[in-house]
Amino acid sequence: MNPFTYIRADNQDAAVKSVAQKQTKFIAGGTNLLDLMKEGVEQPNQLVDITRLELEKIEGINNGLSIGALVKNSDMANHPTIRKRYPLLSEAVLAGASPQLRNMATTGGNLMQRTRCYYFYNTAMPCNKRQPNSGCAALEGFNRIHAILGASEQCIATHPSDMCVALAALDALVKVKGSKGERLIEAADFHRLPGNTPQIETELQPDELITAVLLPESPFAENSHYLKVRDRQSYAFALISVAAALEMNNNGTIRQGRLALGGVAHKPWRATEAEKILDNAKADEKTFQAAAEAAVKGAKTYEHNAFKVEMTKKAIAQALSAAARGTGNG
Numbered sequence: 404m405n406p407f408t409y410i411r412a413d414n415q416d417a418a419v420k421s422v423a424q425k426q427t428k429f430i431a432g433g434t435n436l437l438d439l440m441k442e443g444v445e446q447p448n449q450l451v452d453i454t455r456l457e458l459e460k461i462e463g464i465n466n467g468l469s470i471g472a473l474v475k476n477s478d479m480a481n482h483p484t485i486r487k488r489y490p491l492l493s494e495a496v497l498a499g500a501s502p503q504l505r506n507m508a509t510t511g512g513n514l515m516q517r518t519r520c521y522y523f524y525n526t527a528m529p530c531n532k533r534q535p536n537s538g539c540a541a542l543e544g545f546n547r548i549h550a551i552l553g554a555s556e557q558c559i560a561t562h563p564s565d566m567c568v569a570l571a572a573l574d575a576l577v578k579v580k581g582s583k584g585e586r587l588i589e590a591a592d593f594h595r596l597p598g599n600t601p602q603i604e605t606e607l608q609p610d611e612l613i614t615a616v617l618l619p620e621s622p623f624a625e626n627s628h629y630l631k632v633r634d635r636q637s638y639a640f641a642l643i644s645v646a647a648a649l650e651m652n653n654n655g656t657i658r659q660g661r662l663a664l665g666g667v668a669h670k671p672w673r674a675t676e677a678e679k680i681l682d683n684a685k686a687d688e689k690t691f692q693a694a695a696e697a698a699v700k701g702a703k704t705y706e707h708n709a710f711k712v713e714m715t716k717k718a719i720a721q722a723l724s725a726a727a728r729g730t731g732n733g
Contacts, residue, residue: 404440411452415580415612421451423582423610429453431473432507434500435516443526444517444533458511458614461485466620469578472511472613476566477502479510489618491648494629495569501638511613513566514577514593517604518669519640520560521545531557532601547707548642551715553668554703558601562594562670563640569629571671572646572663575618581611590616591663594670601669623648623661628725632666632718641666643715645722649686657681657690662698662723667715674698677719686727688720695719 412418422429426448430436439445458471461482468489470479479485480496500508522528522540529538541549541559549559567590575590588606595604607613626649633639644665650658660681664672677698684690695716702712 404443405446405448407447408449409452410449411455413455415456415614418451418453418456418612419580419582419610421449422612424449427451429511429612431509432475432512434504434508434512436512439517439524442524444524453612464617468618470510470616470618472509472615474510476500476505476508476510476513479566480505488624489569489573489621490624491573491627491629491646492566492569492618494627495565495644495646498629498631498641498644499565510566510616513564514613514616515605515607516564518560519563520549523560532560532597532604535600535602542705545707546705548640548666549705549708550668551702551704551708551711552664552672552699553596553670555597555599555601557599558597558669559705560597560601560669561666562668563665564671565629565631565641565644565665567594568644568663568665568671569646570616570618571673572648572661573618573621573623574661575616577613578615578617579607579611580614581608585614587617591671591673597669604669621648622650622659626651626726626729628722630718630722630725632714643667643711643718645715645718647719647722647726649681649723649726651686651727655686657684657686657727659683660694660723662694662719664698664715664719667702667711674719676700681723686723688724691720691723691727692716694723 428447430450458473460471480493486493528540570590576587631641631644646663648661662674677694680694
């Protein structure tokens with residue numbers, strides 16, 4: 404780990420001013436950043452501690468909810484309003500990491516966590532995300548956990564967050580503050596696809612601070628489900644995850660649906676074409692299979708991850724079925 408300067412920001416303006424300096428990173432829980440520093444992947448010259456910025460509130464706004472950037476993942480998942488009105492988010496957060504890590508990890512930190520690609524962490528291997536224009540070792544390497552949607556020849560890494568998949572499905576907004584003021588970014592658009600610049604992972608500018616996540620009023624509380632397929636029952640990142648949310652009509656048809664996927668792309672993947680199939684359709688196996696097929700249309704596989712296509716389709720159909728029955732939010 405390289406030497407670095409450590410400072411504490413006493414207010415948001417000071418934090419924004421400090422992070423604008425080159426090779427500076429924010430730190431709160433540190434559950435991902437410190438690991439990356441130990442591995443030599445991240446080498447900041449300065450860390451700005453933002454734990455004093457009073458961003459730990461969960462409060463109602465405009466019929467929705469504001470979750471402060473420093474809210475701990477465990478507090479978010481177990482908050483009574485979130486469990487009642489946004490059970491999909493609670494399920495997703497509880498599916499991630501371990502209780503100990505959830506007690507440290509924050510909302511903003513979860514949004515900013517980086518890929519768990521083996522080659523990204525191994526500084527002896529080429530990685531365009533870690534060192535632009537050095538190559539992507541995963542293309543010809545062991546790529547079992549890698550992307551099947553939205554990847555490029557520059558990078559096939561996947562995004563690791565469970566929370567962010569649920570936020571994409573729930574039409575959440577990310578509130579940020581920078582030197583030019585505040586702005587809102589749709590959660591589904593907060594993370595970027597790799598294209599030719601896989602090292603640029605989010606729409607956040609270098610001088611911006613995440614202050615909150617905003618959840619709109621949701622019609623999906625009664626019919627949602629988060630399904631995570633992984634190698635171990637706990638403390639494992641998703642091979643595939645599905646955030647399924649349905650608003651049902653009284654006659655059993657679907658008024659509207661939301662579907663987001665994890666473990667399949669460089670960002671939480673909002674399956675918009677599949678959602679079009681769900682809208683105003685019967686909540687039956689035929690509809691769910693059609694939505695699943697639409698969600699993986701255009702998938703590109705590599706030597707070790709072709710299994711993800713069929714697994715994703717089955718996971719989507721299963722998650723939608725559970726959401727339709729109303730069994731996913733218990």
